[in-house]
Amino acid sequence: MNPNLIAEFEAILNGKYILTDEEAKAPYLTDWRKRYTGKALAVLLPANTSEVAAIVKVCAASNIAIIPQGGHTGFCGGATPDSSGKQIIINLKRMNQVRELDVANQTISLEAGCILQSIQEKAAEQGFLFPLSLGAEGSCMIGGNLATNAGGTNVLRYGNTRDLCLGLELVTAQGEIWNGMKGLRKDNTGYDLRDLFIGSEGTLGIITAAVMKLYPLPISQWTTLVATQDIGSTISLLNLFQKRATSLLTGFEMMTKESLALNQKHFPHMANPLKGNPPYTILIELSDHESEAHVKLLLETILEEAFDARLISDAVIASNLSQANSFWHMREHITLAQAEEGANLKHDITIPLSALDSFITETDRLIQTQYPGARIINFGHLGDGNLHYNIAPPPGIDFKAFNLVNEKPIHELVYKEVERCKGSISAEHGVGQLKLEGLRAHKGEVAHDLMKAIKKALDPQNILNPHKVISI
Ligand SMILES: Cc1cc2nc3c(=O)[nH]c(=O)nc-3n(C[C@H](O)[C@H](O)[C@H](O)COP(=O)(O)OP(=O)(O)OC[C@H]3O[C@@H](n4cnc5c(N)ncnc54)[C@H](O)[C@@H]3O)c2cc1C
Numbered sequence: 001m002n003p004n005l006i007a008e009f010e011a012i013l014n015g016k017y018i019l020t021d022e023e024a025k026a027p028y029l030t031d032w033r034k035r036y037t038g039k040a041l042a043v044l045l046p047a048n049t050s051e052v053a054a055i056v057k058v059c060a061a062s063n064i065a066i067i068p069q070g071g072h073t074g075f076c077g078g079a080t081p082d083s084s085g086k087q088i089i090i091n092l093k094r095m096n097q098v099r100e101l102d103v104a105n106q107t108i109s110l111e112a113g114c115i116l117q118s119i120q121e122k123a124a125e126q127g128f129l130f131p132l133s134l135g136a137e138g139s140c141m142i143g144g145n146l147a148t149n150a151g152g153t154n155v156l157r158y159g160n161t162r163d164l165c166l167g168l169e170l171v172t173a174q175g176e177i178w179n180g181m182k183g184l185r186k187d188n189t190g191y192d193l194r195d196l197f198i199g200s201e202g203t204l205g206i207i208t209a210a211v212m213k214l215y216p217l218p219i220s221q222w223t224t225l226v227a228t229q230d231i232g233s234t235i236s237l238l239n240l241f242q243k244r245a246t247s248l249l250t251g252f253e254m255m256t257k258e259s260l261a262l263n264q265k266h267f268p269h270m271a272n273p274l275k276g277n278p279p280y281t282i283l284i285e286l287s288d289h290e291s292e293a294h295v296k297l298l299l300e301t302i303l304e305e306a307f308d309a310r311l312i313s314d315a316v317i318a319s320n321l322s323q324a325n326s327f328w329h330m331r332e333h334i335t336l337a338q339a340e341e342g343a344n345l346k347h348d349i350t351i352p353l354s355a356l357d358s359f360i361t362e363t364d365r366l367i368q369t370q371y372p373g374a375r376i377i378n379f380g381h382l383g384d385g386n387l388h389y390n391i392a393p394p395p396g397i398d399f400k401a402f403n404l405v406n407e408k409p410i411h412e413l414v415y416k417e418v419e420r421c422k423g424s425i426s427a428e429h430g431v432g433q434l435k436l437e438g439l440r441a442h443k444g445e446v447a448h449d450l451m452k453a454i455k456k457a458l459d460p461q462n463i464l465n466p467h468k469v470i471s472i
Helices: 005-010 024-030 048-060 116-125 142-148 191-199 230-248 257-266 291-310 319-340 353-370 398-422 439-443 444-456
Strands: 043-046 066-067 088-091 098-102 107-111 165-172 175-181 205-213 218-229 251-255 280-288 314-317 346-350 375-380 386-392
Touching: 005 048, 005 291, 005 314, 024 043, 024 088, 024 165, 043 375, 048 066, 048 088, 048 165, 048 205, 066 107, 066 142, 066 205, 098 375, 107 116, 116 175, 116 386, 142 205, 165 191, 165 346, 175 191, 191 205, 191 291, 230 280, 230 291, 251 257, 251 319, 257 280, 257 319, 257 375, 280 291, 280 319, 314 444, 319 375, 353 375, 353 386, 386 439, 439 444
Parallel strands: 043 088, 066 088
Antiparallel strands: 098 107, 107 205, 165 175, 165 205, 218 280, 218 314, 251 280, 251 375, 346 386, 375 386
16 A cells, blocks of 8 residues: 555645544444444545545545545445445535525535535525425535435425436546536536436545525425325325325325334324324425415315315324424434334335335235234335335344344345335435345346446546445
8 A cells, every 4th residue: 555645645635634543533434324334544524626636636546445425324334434444535524615506597506515404594595495305404415415316305396316406516536527517407418427426326426516406485385294094095195186286295205103103102202193093194295485375275175175085084284384393303203213223124115106005015914924023114205106114123022133134035025026016126315335236136237237337437446435336
């Protein structure tokens, strides 16, 4: 290894912002789920794109692997180094400046280390909505959101991170800077490089800045919780809302009885306001630029129709913003309740809406038959067909012992059902190191080989996040 490596990094970072002692590095080495812990030669904290480029050039010359890192909230171990101690982490948190908020173009240009929540706040100050929203928004960063093509709760109306991005700036594996910071809604000039890098999880380039779309801030928002008895009527309810509310429908989230029971156990103040613990609790949100009264009337009319058609058995409309927020907190706390409970076997999957009933009915049946007593914690962004279909051991059984024996066969069982229903094994969390192995079978030979060819062409030395997403 180059004996001057650390000195070269220090020179780029003015002697500061390079962490080499074990205690300082520790917070950057374990993923949010505490599933992966690695080692790193150093953690580097650059302040601008030129510093990132200079670091990558040094790494390319010395063949040092780089792990790009944002808020380190990813669920697939993508931002965690391996155990060799030879890789470096580039964490982008110091690159947190908003470069421009263009009111006329309705765009915001920002650096990769901006925290998602701070972007939402900055946009709101100017009367805009930045619609990307997810449970980790207080700590995840826009670079990480782009690198994972994050989804979240507003995909139904505004799309995922890819749909919100108009331009990128990034550093290539050779340390070159590509400036694609154009806020254009149309640009058909050959291959779409921006789309290639979005969702590439740090394996093709390091995102240093982006131009993101803004929307007018809605002035009226109504949130309701409704009870449904089965998944078939839940899909019919979704279709009813899609038909009647069209683009006003901004949220359709599903929580099963079991997932809310977990919430109740770990966060007892979060009681479900619906009577009698229904099998499915659905959070629905409508928002618009019309008057409050208009949206409320529309919501009440659709709910009445749903009651008449026996699609729902109970409903509570939030009477104010604080109650609406408490509904959303209920939904968002399921992930946290699971983390408190123990390491669930997680499946972040998408299924076409038309096959959801078949998927849930059959997969639930198979799990219950083959793993009696196992708890199915199923919740998710149902409007997008996205389920977080997670399995916990029967009450009283140790998580580690259960997972050790059952992890592989349970993943196989669930993913086999996903394939049967023509779904995806990763809806919004990405591949990272967690799903690396299953990717070839899922994507098919041709798609997998094309991905390999792209990786080889852009990063022939394999120094950008090696053995994540794809191995070459
Ligand atoms: C409580 C909770 C709720 C969540 N809810 C959702 C949800 O609803 N929807 C959803 O999609 N995800 C969700 N997530 C997962 C996670 O928050 C997202 O994947 C998020 O986009 C990751 O951002 P990050 O900044 O933390 O990235 P990291 O975890 O730091 O990195 C993720 C990946 O991106 C790469 N990367 C990071 N920054 C860059 C960069 N600048 N350039 C190139 N590559 C980079 C890393 O190498 C890694 O492969 C949730 C996580 C938690 C903890």
